[in-house]
Amino acid sequence: MSIKKLRKQEKGSKGITLIALVITIIVLLILAAVSIATLIGENGILSKANTAKTETEKAGAKEKVQMTVMSSFDNSGKLDYTQLKTNLDNVEGIDKNTVPSPNITKLPITVTVDDYEVTINGDGSVTVGEGTGGNPTPNPPTSNLPSTEDTKPYLPDDNSEIISNNPETGIIVKDSNNNEWVWIEVPKSIYTDATYNGGTAPTSSEDYEKIESTMQTYASAYRSTWTDTFYSSAQHGFANATEYNNWKNSMLSSVFENGGFYIGRYEVGTETARVSKTDALTTPLIQRDKYPYNFVTCSQAQTLSKQLATGGKQASLMFGIQWDLVLKFIEVKGGKTQAELKTDSSSWGNYGNVSFDIKREQGLYTTSPSTVASWNTTSNYTKPSSGVLLTTGATDRNSALGIYDLAGNVYEWTLEYSTRANSPCANRGGSYNGDGSSYLASDRVGYSTTYANDYIGVRAALW
Numbered sequence: 001m002s003i004k005k006l007r008k009q010e011k012g013s014k015g016i017t018l019i020a021l022v023i024t025i026i027v028l029l030i031l032a033a034v035s036i037a038t039l040i041g042e043n044g045i046l047s048k049a050n051t052a053k054t055e056t057e058k059a060g061a062k063e064k065v066q067m068t069v070m071s072s073f074d075n076s077g078k079l080d081y082t083q084l085k086t087n088l089d090n091v092e093g094i095d096k097n098t099v100p101s102p103n104i105t106k107l108p109i110t111v112t113v114d115d116y117e118v119t120i121n122g123d124g125s126v127t128v129g130e131g132t133g134g135n136p137t138p139n140p141p142t143s144n145l146p147s148t149e150d151t152k153p154y155l156p157d158d159n160s161e162i163i164s165n166n167p168e169t170g171i172i173v174k175d176s177n178n179n180e181w182v183w184i185e186v187p188k189s190i191y192t193d194a195t196y197n198g199g200t201a202p203t204s205s206e207d208y209e210k211i212e213s214t215m216q217t218y219a220s221a222y223r224s225t226w227t228d229t230f231y232s233s234a235q236h237g238f239a240n241a242t243e244y245n246n247w248k249n250s251m252l253s254s255v256f257e258n259g260g261f262y263i264g265r266y267e268v269g270t271e272t273a274r275v276s277k278t279d280a281l282t283t284p285l286i287q288r289d290k291y292p293y294n295f296v297t298c299s300q301a302q303t304l305s306k307q308l309a310t311g312g313k314q315a316s317l318m319f320g321i322q323w324d325l326v327l328k329f330i331e332v333k334g335g336k337t338q339a340e341l342k343t344d345s346s347s348w349g350n351y352g353n354v355s356f357d358i359k360r361e362q363g364l365y366t367t368s369p370s371t372v373a374s375w376n377t378t379s380n381y382t383k384p385s386s387g388v389l390l391t392t393g394a395t396d397r398n399s400a401l402g403i404y405d406l407a408g409n410v411y412e413w414t415l416e417y418s419t420r421a422n423s424p425c426a427n428r429g430g431s432y433n434g435d436g437s438s439y440l441a442s443d444r445v446g447y448s449t450t451y452a453n454d455y456i457g458v459r460a461a462l463w
Contacts, residue, residue: 088104267404352388352432
């Protein structure tokens with residue numbers, strides 16, 4: 001073979017090798033791309049493995065709660081809330097801050113187990129939501145609500161709307177049911193202040209006696225001899241003293257932990273005016289321009305208040321200490337003097353001895369609440385110095401820090417025990433047919449458990 005032919009053959013062999021190498025590299029790249037996609041793609045092995053891991057964890061959290069619920073039914077087949085509370089506290093991996101304290105009073109509730117939100121529905125069924133990323137929060141998000149070391153306001157539920165977030169003029173929110181609430185600040189610093197704590201600070205949110213005692217001292221200007229104690233089941237529907245105290249303790253714990261609580265911006269109202277105590281109990285509303293709920297007993301008032309619960313919170317009539325704390329809050333932040341709050345509240349309340357103008361088209365009034373179709377509307381109305389009942393929030397004159405008609409219009413039942421013979425049910429705030437200098441925002445009036453009249457209504461709290 002000639003040298004020329006040999007060089008030609010050698011050159012051809014090199015060309016074939018390069019083409020094969022290029023093809024091999026391309027094939028390897030394709031295989032690598034397929035392998036990577038199979039491994040880490042959207043539907044890849046790792047993604048599916050993570051999804052499977054997440055679903056397994058969620059199923060595990062759900063199963064823990066399901067087993068807990070199943071073991072909490074009594075012999076009659078009814079879910080025992082007391083046993084459920086005990087069982088939930090013992091679930092492995094549960095965030096105890098998300099378990100209602102000190103007791104469970106209603107369903108649904110949502111707890112966090114292994115960083116997953118698990119809901120026990122009203123029928124006892126269990127559903128599981130997304131994970132919390134290892135940062136469970138017992139309260140809904142607090143977007144744009146001012147939070148300090150003294151007070152940490154939260155939203156009533158996940159779909160709440162913030163109306164005002166200024167703590168100097170009133171933090172006001174609207175919940176998912178369009179009911180409006182005002183945040184009552186109770187500074188957390190009072191519990192470490194010897195001026196109020198008697199020299200011994202509460203050590204935890206379950207140190208109920210010290211928490212209550214500190215609150216009472218802080219709001220002592222508005223206290224009286226009447227007490228937040230159980231009288232009878234007819235009083236407010238509590239079965240016994242234990243249930244009453246559990247309800248109160250849950251309030252004390254919440255106020256202690258969060259530095260405040262919510263009260264209704266308006267008196268509880270209704271779409272249809274009530275003219276008799278035999279009228280049906282319709283849906284309670286905390287909205288402007290409603291007929292103030294009246295003709296209700298103290299027990300009915302508590303039942304109505306409970307219906308306003310939302311977001312896993314408890315709604316209720318106010319305990320006496322809460323009413324005192326509201327007045328203290330208005331004194332500190334609202335610029336009202338103690339004289340305006342407890343000596344004569346005529347300047348900011350609807351009483352029978354004061355006259356003022358209502359300059360708004362929606363305002364309704366009546367001089368005869370017991371008469372059908374007696375309500376009248378006017379764009380400009382001068383309320384005379386006589387008894388005239390107004391719809392909720394009829395005039396800004398009768399408001400403080402966004403709270404309307406705390407003084408006057410209708411009395412509002414509380415959970416206090418009046419200590420008066422045959423008149424254990426207490427109400428406060430005065431009424432439209434009373435005198436602002438003798439029926440005050442801080443007054444306590446006792447009536448029987450069956451008493452219902454046109455001048456006694458409802459104010460709800462939420463915690």
